[in-house]
Amino acid sequence: MNERTEQLAQAIGAYFAACDATRERIPLKNGGFEERQIPYTLFGLARAAKMTTEELLKQTRSPRRSARSRLLTDAVQRVAAYTLEHALLGELTYQAALEALRMITGAAKEDGADTTLNVVLEERLSRYAQ
Secondary structure, eight states, X not given: OOHHHHHXXXXXXXXXXXXXXXXXXXXXXXXXXXXXEOOOOHHHHHHHTTSOHHHHHHHHTOSSOOXXXXXXXXXXXXXXXXXXXXXXXXXXXXXXXXXXXXXXXXXXXXXXXXXXXXXXXXXXXXXXXX
16 A cells, blocks of 8 residues: 555544544433434545545546555445444434435436335234324
C-alpha cells in the first residue's frame, strides 16, 4: 500500500471507531435519556475519506481493482451491511433503508415504478387486517 492509501485506511478506520465509541443522547418523554451509537452512513464515510459520495461510489465501481478501490469497497459494504442489519432490527423505516441501500448500490428508482409493499396474510389471519 502506498502512503496515500495507508492514510485513507487510517481515516476510514478512525471513522468506524468513532461511530462505535460515540453515543448520542436522546431525551425521552419521561425526562430520562437513551443512548444510541452514532450510525454508519455513506455521507459520514465520504466525509472521513475527504471525498464526495459520488467520488467514493465511482471509485468502488472502478473496473481497476487497486488497493484503494478495494479498501473503499470494503468500507461501503460495511455501511451497507450496517444499514440492512438495522433495518431488519426495525431501527430504520423501510423507506429510509431502501433509499440508503439504493444510493449505495447505485440502483436508480425507475420512473413510474411501483413503490408499494403488499403484505399477504394466511386466510385464518385475514380477520386482523380489517
